[in-house]
Amino acid sequence: MPEPVERVTLIDVLESRLRGDIVAGLYPPGTLLPPERKLAEDYGVTRASIKNTLVRLEQLGLIETRHGVGSRVRDFRSYGGTEVLPWLVGQTGAGLLPDVFEARRTIGALVARMAAERAKPEDALELRMRLNDVETAKSAAEAHDAENEVHRAVARITGNQVFRFLANSLLNGYEPVRRTLDAAFDPQWTASALAPLVEAIAAGDPEAAETAALTYLRATESPMLNLLTMRLEEEER
Amino acid sequence: MPEPVERVTLIDVLESRLRGDIVAGLYPPGTLLPPERKLAEDYGVTRASIKNTLVRLEQLGLIETRHGVGSRVRDFRSYGGTEVLPWLVGQTGAGLLPDVFEARRTIGALVARMAAERAKPEDALELRMRLNDVETAKSAAEAHDAENEVHRAVARITGNQVFRFLANSLLNGYEPVRRTLDAAFDPQWTASALAPLVEAIAAGDPEAAETAALTYLRATESPMLNLLTMRLEEEER
DNA sequence: GTGGCTCAGTGGCTGAGCCACTGAGCCTCT
DNA sequence: AGAGGCTCAGTGGCTCAGCCACTGAGCCAC
Numbered sequence: 001m002p003e004p005v006e007r008v009t010l011i012d013v014l015e016s017r018l019r020g021d022i023v024a025g026l027y028p029p030g031t032l033l034p035p036e037r038k039l040a041e042d043y044g045v046t047r048a049s050i051k052n053t054l055v056r057l058e059q060l061g062l063i064e065t066r067h068g069v070g071s072r073v074r075d076f077r078s079y080g081g082t083e084v085l086p087w088l089v090g091q092t093g094a095g096l097l098p099d100v101f102e103a104r105r106t107i108g109a110l111v112a113r114m115a116a117e118r119a120k121p122e123d124a125l126e127l128r129m130r131l132n133d134v135e136t137a138k139s140a141a142e143a144h145d146a147e148n149e150v151h152r153a154v155a156r157i158t159g160n161q162v163f164r165f166l167a168n169s170l171l172n173g174y175e176p177v178r179r180t181l182d183a184a185f186d187p188q189w190t191a192s193a194l195a196p197l198v199e200a201i202a203a204g205d206p207e208a209a210e211t212a213a214l215t216y217l218r219a220t221e222s223p224m225l226n227l228l229t230m231r232l233e234e235e236e237r
Numbered sequence: 238m239p240e241p242v243e244r245v246t247l248i249d250v251l252e253s254r255l256r257g258d259i260v261a262g263l264y265p266p267g268t269l270l271p272p273e274r275k276l277a278e279d280y281g282v283t284r285a286s287i288k289n290t291l292v293r294l295e296q297l298g299l300i301e302t303r304h305g306v307g308s309r310v311r312d313f314r315s316y317g318g319t320e321v322l323p324w325l326v327g328q329t330g331a332g333l334l335p336d337v338f339e340a341r342r343t344i345g346a347l348v349a350r351m352a353a354e355r356a357k358p359e360d361a362l363e364l365r366m367r368l369n370d371v372e373t374a375k376s377a378a379e380a381h382d383a384e385n386e387v388h389r390a391v392a393r394i395t396g397n398q399v400f401r402f403l404a405n406s407l408l409n410g411y412e413p414v415r416r417t418l419d420a421a422f423d424p425q426w427t428a429s430a431l432a433p434l435v436e437a438i439a440a441g442d443p444e445a446a447e448t449a450a451l452t453y454l455r456a457t458e459s460p461m462l463n464l465l466t467m468r469l470e471e472e473e474r
Numbered sequence: 475g476t477g478g479c480t481c482a483g484t485g486g487c488t489g490a491g492c493c494a495c496t497g498a499g500c501c502t503c504t
Numbered sequence: 505a506g507a508g509g510c511t512c513a514g515t516g517g518c519t520c521a522g523c524c525a526c527t528g529a530g531c532c533a534c
Contacts, residue, residue, distance in 0.1 A: 007304065007495095009517070011292070035484060046519050048285055051485085052292050055248070059296040067244065067485050068526035077398065078389065081406035083320050085399070096398060103399040106347055114343075152315065161314065161333060162322070162340040169318035169406065244526095246486070272515060283488050288516085304516050305495035 003179065014043060014053040016087075022062055022073055023091050029075035033063060036071075060084065082166075085173035094229050101225070104170055105217045108151075111167065112197060112213035115157040116206040123157045124202035131198045135191035141179065143187040150194060154201065180231045184223040193219055240416065251280060251290040253324075259299055259310055260328050266312035270300060297321065319403075322410035331466050338462070341407055342454045345388075348404065349434060349450035352394040353443040360394045361439035368435045372428035378416065380424040387431060391438065417468045421460040430456055 018033075027033055036054070040047045054071055057063045061080050065071040076084055089096050115123075130150045137143035148171055155167035174181060193216050200208035255270075264270055273291065277284045291308055294300045298317050302308040313321055326333050352360075367387045374380035385408055392404035411418060430453050437445035 009304075011517090037484080047485095048520090049518065051487095052289060052518095054485095055289050055292050056296050059293050065485075066527085067246075068483080068528080070484065077401070078393075079405055080402060081320065081409050082318060082399075082402045083406075085402060099397045099399040102397055103403065106351075107344070107403075110343055110347060156315075160336045160339055162319075162336040164314070165317060165319045165322060166340065166344075166403070166406075168316055169320075169403075172318050248486090274515080284516095285489090286487065288518095289487095291516095302516075303496085305497080305514080307515065 010045060010049055011052050011056065014045065014049060015056050017043075018053060018057060019060075019062065019087065020091060022057075022076075023088075027073045029073050031073055032069075033071040033073065082169035082173070085169065086175050089173065089228075090176055094225075094232050097225060097228060100170075100173060101217075101221050105214060105221075107166065107170070108217050109210045109213045111155055111158055111163055112201065113206045113210040114160070114163070115154045116201045116204055116209035118159050119157050119201050119204055123153075127153055127157070127198045127202055131191060131194055134194060135187055137187040139182075140185050140187070141182045143190050144178070144182045144185040147185055147190055147194070150198070154197075157201065177228060177231065180227055181224055183227055184220060247282060247286055248289050248293065251282065251286060252293050254280075255290060255294060256297075256299065256324065257328060259294075259313075260325075264310045266310050268310055269307040270310065272307060319406035319410070322406065323412050326410065326465075327413055331462075331469050334462060334465060337407075337410060338454075338458050342451060342458075344403065344407070345454050346447045346450045348392055348395055348400050349438065350443045350447040351397070351400070352391045353438045353441055353446035355396050356394050356438050356441055360390075364390055364394070364435045364439055368428060368431055371431060372424055374424040376419075377422050377424070378419045380427050381415070381419045381422040384422055384427055384431070387435070391434075394438065414465060414468065417464055418461055420464055421457060 018039075021027055033039070033054075034042070036047050036050045040050045043050070054063065054065055058065050058071070060083055061074060062076055062084075063071045063073055074080075085100070089100070119127075127150070130146065130153050133146040134143050134150065137146050151167055151171060152164070155164045158164075197209060197212040197216050200212045255276075258264055270276070270291075271279070273284050273287045277287045280287070291300065291302055295302050295308070297320055298311060299313055299321075300308045300310055311317075322337070326337070356364075364387070367383065367390050370383040371380050371387065374383050388404055388408060389401070392401045395401075434446060434449040434453050437449045
């Protein structure tokens with residue numbers, strides 16, 4: 001089951017290092033980062049590379065750069081958006097996971113209910129197709145991908161583009177640990193666990209959809225949690 | 238009431254132009270952007286500036302850059318996260334606003350309920366302080382800022398960091414049109430409209446908090462909508 | 475004590491250039 | 505034919521060297 005190799009650029013490395021330093025508190029919120037010229041010298045790279053890195057960090061909402069002044073660290077816990085989720089889990093340990101699960105569960109139930117209220121016949125068709133993709137997946141990894149597509153389809157069926165964005169943001173939160181979680185998605189099991197949700201939405205039954213979503217999301221939590229804590233422990237060794 | 242001047246860098250301009258071209262469909266999802274050297278020539282800037290711009294767009298999830306190949310446009314409507322909200326409203330017109338409002342309303346109610354379930358005495362204290370900040374604000378702009386802090390405080394009280402991120406993401410969505418919306422936040426009116434929500438959370442009454450949140454959020458929708466459509470019409474002229 | 479000046483420090487942006495990777499087309503050997 | 509290897513043009517990754525523009529602190533003159 002070959003996976004595409006992860007390409008890591010210099011900027012990726014620099015971003016990760018600086019990000020880590022910020023999260024670890026080496027540069028507390030409100031303080032200035034060292035000047036670009038000094039960072040470049042310290043890390044042994046050009047200012048251009050540092051600049052590119054800082055552009056990323058600024059886009060992430062971690063810093064604010066001002067001409068003639070410097071890059072000031074922002075308080076991302078108070079003012080950061082969902083963009084920070086993808087790397088925050090890996091960088092702060094398992095403490096964040098219960099929060100992620102709770103958000104996934106409550107918002108998932110909300111979205112499922114709304115989708116059931118608004119599903120059209122062709123939506124039912126698409127959902128069943130996606131469910132079939134899960135069931136006939138040839139590996140857990142494929143089933144995992146197909147499962148995500150079910151989530152996206154449900155969000156799309158709400159007819160609300162913002163819910164699609166929200167769903168994607170939460171799904172993106174798992175992206176860095178995606179392959180770790182594959183093992184939790186046995187095709188058969190996942191498909192049968194998802195079936196009640198798909199049918200409730202197809203039938204246009206909001207109550208049943210909400211319940212089914214809660215049941216499904218809860219059921220997947222503990223296997224995911226186990227896999228992730230195992231991985232985090234491994235990384236500590 | 239002087240506002241800090243907006244500094245616009247070359248990269249800001251380039252980002253906005255390229256973003257606009259992508260959203261407008263000049264570069265459809267799946268296609269490659271022109272090479273950096275050509276973009277640099279076309280726009281009359283250096284490759285370094287183009288590169289910085291592309292780094293931003295990549296962070297935004299709009300493109301995917303691969304060494305030796307180019308920058309491929311991603312389908313942000315299907316796979317984009319909440320990061321795109323801030324500029325999407327301005328770039329696609331008022332069509333997105335009802336979706337934003339619905340998300341704000343339903344998630345706001347959810348968060349309010351959860352905050353009421355978990356509020357501690359000191360949280361009640363903080364909420365009342367924030368409410369007081371709204372009431373005693375010396376201008377609509379100040380009241381608006383204070384109102385946002387109430388939202389952030391409610392999200393914080395849930396004890397779930399992910400809800401804080403979600404709330405911030407939705408609030409960030411308004412950032413570019415922030416000052417346009419100021420007029421909707423008369424200090425007195427806003428404070429009295431928020432009071433039931435604050436009291437319900439302070440009293441630990443989830444049902445009342447949910448209802449109060451829905452009422453408040455609905456009440457603010459039409460003034461905000463009016464201001465925004467007025468602004469969009471003005472921009473068209 | 476107000477306003478203007480200077481200056482060191484900092485980010486913004488340029489221009490030129492080399493290196494590394496990708497993919498398509500060709501060529502060989504079987 | 506087909507499989508494997510080669511070449512090469514095109515593209516992004518990154519460097520080096522440098523000038524310009526902005527900021528803020530300190531000084532000075534009025």
